[in-house]
Amino acid sequence: MHLYRLSRILFLAALLSSIAGLSSCLQEGKTADSQSPIETAVPVAAENDTTALPAPDSLDLQAAIPAESIQSTAVVVSSIADAETIIARKQVPILCYHQVRDWREKDSKQAKDYIIPEERFKEHIKMLADSGYQTVLPDQLMAYLTTGAPLPEKPVMLTFDDTSLGQYTVAAPELEKYGFKGVFFIMTVSLSRPNYMSKAQVKELSERGHVIGSHTWDHQNVKKYQEQDWVTQIEKPSRQLTEITGKPTEYFAYPFGLWNPEAIPELKQRGMVGAFQLADKRDPQDPLHSIRRIIASGYWSSPSLHRAMVNSF
Numbered sequence: 001m002h003l004y005r006l007s008r009i010l011f012l013a014a015l016l017s018s019i020a021g022l023s024s025c026l027q028e029g030k031t032a033d034s035q036s037p038i039e040t041a042v043p044v045a046a047e048n049d050t051t052a053l054p055a056p057d058s059l060d061l062q063a064a065i066p067a068e069s070i071q072s073t074a075v076v077v078s079s080i081a082d083a084e085t086i087i088a089r090k091q092v093p094i095l096c097y098h099q100v101r102d103w104r105e106k107d108s109k110q111a112k113d114y115i116i117p118e119e120r121f122k123e124h125i126k127m128l129a130d131s132g133y134q135t136v137l138p139d140q141l142m143a144y145l146t147t148g149a150p151l152p153e154k155p156v157m158l159t160f161d162d163t164s165l166g167q168y169t170v171a172a173p174e175l176e177k178y179g180f181k182g183v184f185f186i187m188t189v190s191l192s193r194p195n196y197m198s199k200a201q202v203k204e205l206s207e208r209g210h211v212i213g214s215h216t217w218d219h220q221n222v223k224k225y226q227e228q229d230w231v232t233q234i235e236k237p238s239r240q241l242t243e244i245t246g247k248p249t250e251y252f253a254y255p256f257g258l259w260n261p262e263a264i265p266e267l268k269q270r271g272m273v274g275a276f277q278l279a280d281k282r283d284p285q286d287p288l289h290s291i292r293r294i295i296a297s298g299y300w301s302s303p304s305l306h307r308a309m310v311n312s313f
């Protein structure tokens with residue numbers, strides 16, 4: 001991991017800890033409903049000296065890292081967890097959705113695992129909110145995995161693959177009703193095609209606080225890439241997404257969930273800080289580039305979803 005990147009994650013960890021202190025101070029007399037996930041995230045009191053940190057609402061980490069905090073995080077670098085420690089931490093449940101739209105007659109039985117009817121999707125999200133889950137985003141997950149930074153008591157990550165339009169029209173507004181944020185893995189070839197999101201919609205999701213990640217150019221299997229494929233499938237899409245959002249593209253979802261250890265250095269070289277597969281075993285050497293998710297099937301009732309979350313993570 002690049003030192004710069006590491007500093008950002010460590011800074012986030014420090015920031016979360018400082019918010020933890022702040023939030024426990026504010027706990028009395030404050031109702032939960034107005035708090036953002038980050039503010040409510042943190043039951044543990046801070047040990048860090050917070051004097052050098054900016055206000056908790058200043059989350060523009062790239063621009064805002066004061067020199068003092070970079071110095072102090074440099075001391076912490078040696079305490080970044082090794083792979084074994086990361087694997088030993090309790091996994092955060094991560095759900096993967098694809099199309100959010102009502103079933104059509106021509107949808108195959110198999111396709112319906114990947115297509116969740118709108119009402120069912122809304123039930124899933126309501127169940128998560130009613131059960132006390134709070135969404136986390138990849139930077140928070142990385143801070144937790146690498147430094148043990150605190151997360152909400154019941155964290156969940158909601159991810160959306162393949163760029164389909166219902167993610168913008170149905171899923172994002174539904175998440176926002178509950179103060180939730182999602183991670184959208186974009187396959188750039190599909191941008192602005194019918195029934196897919198446009199660049200403007202992707203930009204808007206990013207501006208509304210959701211995270212935009214890469215899901216390659218046209219969904220080819222990472223295990224088959226040769227030289228030039230890394231440019232076509234990883235480098236160019238990252239550059240395009242960064243142009244759209246104005247933010248670095250640092251998270252990746254493997255098409256079909258398929259990955260191999262050989263792909264990991266290639267992704268890291270190209271700026272990917274974390275990569276998400278599906279439900280296979282993680283890489284013992286690099287769990288951050290083989291993070292597990294489960295597909296939240298279009299067939300699942302909310303209780304089925306909850307059972308799968310508890311059993312799989």
Ligand SMILES: [Zn+2]
Pocket residue numbers: 161162215219254255256
């Ligand atoms: Zn996909």
